[in-house]
Amino acid sequence: MSAKKVRVRFAPSPTGGLHLGGVRTVLFNYLFAKKHGGDFVLRIEDTDQSRYVPGAEDYIMECLNWCGLIPDESPVAGGHYAPYRQSERKVIYREYAERLVMQGHAYYAFDTPEELDRNRKEIPNFQYGHAYRDTLRNSLTLSQTQVDQLLKDGEPHVIRIKMPEEETVYFDDMIRGHVSFNTGESDDKVLLKADGMPTYHLAVVVDDYLMDITHAFRGEEWLPSAPVHLLLWEYLGWKDAMPQWAHLPLILKPDGHGKLSKRDGARLGFPVYAMNWFDEKTGEMTPGFRELGFLPEAFLNLLVMLGWNDGSNDEIFSLDEMVQKFSIDRVNKGGAKFDFEKAKWFNSEWIKRSEAGRLKSEVKKILEEKGVVVTDDALLLKVIDLVKERCTLLPDFYQQSAYFFEQPKEYDLAAVKPKWTDAKTTFFEGFMTMLGNTERLAGEELEQSFKALAEEHGIKAGELMLPFRIMLVGGKFGPHVFDIAALLGKQETIARIEKALAAFSN
């Protein structure tokens, strides 16, 4: 039992938006760290210069901020193990790569990408490994003087790990248990690229060691490269410091086969990114959960249920509750297909459970974006409470509440006109008079007097309710019509009846 504090890390690559699987990995990292009183470290993997997208880091930080998954250490927050951006740690990796060469666990390779491509095309099952490494241009086949000369001349080269031909390596995964591999199956992975940047394999081991990472969570797609990492930990002499690993199940496409990808969102009509992502290189916009109207609470909730449960029938958890109840033993092994319908259900549940005050600024923003001006915040809170149970996504608040702040622009005339009569006009005139004499409007009492008046006029109340609703909101939607009138107030209700009457009777 180590006395070392728990440190877990997540390292996204700034090559484009943050998708569902990415955020879920962050979430599990975060939950584990907080559960065990440790630190959640965020590192940036920007070693792929060809795919690096400027601005992606800010995007990642904003996503985490929106979700409330704030790292204890990051390029922004800093920490004792800085820098947290791999491109800024470039010099560190070379040293370790060369140490491996010296020890005979790695070697310089001078083959060009073109040569390797040709080999892959011409030789079936070509792998840069024990079977072919002796026939290629590397420090294993070249003499020491030749190698020194090439290095001195600045000949482009990479450093590759020398995988043992026949050796079994294994480890115990926190989710999957005992996993073992034969080292000869893997090729000699590049550790240090020609541009001097490390590959993931080298960087992840060096950084995890240097940053005292104790537990590492990543997607299942990394399982096959675990033997390379295992060997690196061993060769570098850090075996005892190796973190415990957990390989998370994948999030799958809802319909066909395979991992959920960015394309699936466009194809099936739902977001796969946390927030809108605009790629400057391609000019392409990928929609996000935030902009579609998801609450971060719901987003996190739906993510955590994709691969984890607390063993009870409960499905709604706040971030705090997740931290409390999270247990790595209850993470599933199998991949989960993403279901957008269920995702929306989580959001509607969270909207329903949220206090009006929590929703206020989001709703206000939605209304204002559509040109609805809200001056009365107290009214807005009451409106939110009245309509929130009818909203699934935040933008639904527009249709459900805009009419409280401005008169309907259009009426659903098709629903009233065919059945409209002069008697109904007379009734509403009488109703306006009645309202004028009323002190304050209250939903319940208003309904009583409305019905009583209808009876006096010899009209069934049912025939008047829909027209009344359309007068107030313009269409067939919204909560109880008398609750709407009560919130609108006497003056406004009368004004709307009057205006609508003109539209109905000509």
Added chain:
RNA sequence: GGCCCGUUCGUCUAGGGGUUAGGACAGGAGAUUUUCAUUCUUCAAACAGGGGUUCGAUUCCCCUACGGGCUACCA
């Protein structure tokens, strides 16, 4: 192809040697709401197949099938 991982209702899953195999989403029917939504009641819906082990297997073991991942100077 090779290697690795996985497999309970359509989907997310609970369970675990003896259960009417439970819940949720979606779907069907009904009630309430003289809009729509909510809510409530209710129905339908699953242990991939074959061998073992066992008194007994959905649960443990093996094989097969299927699904997925990896097999880059990408992560």
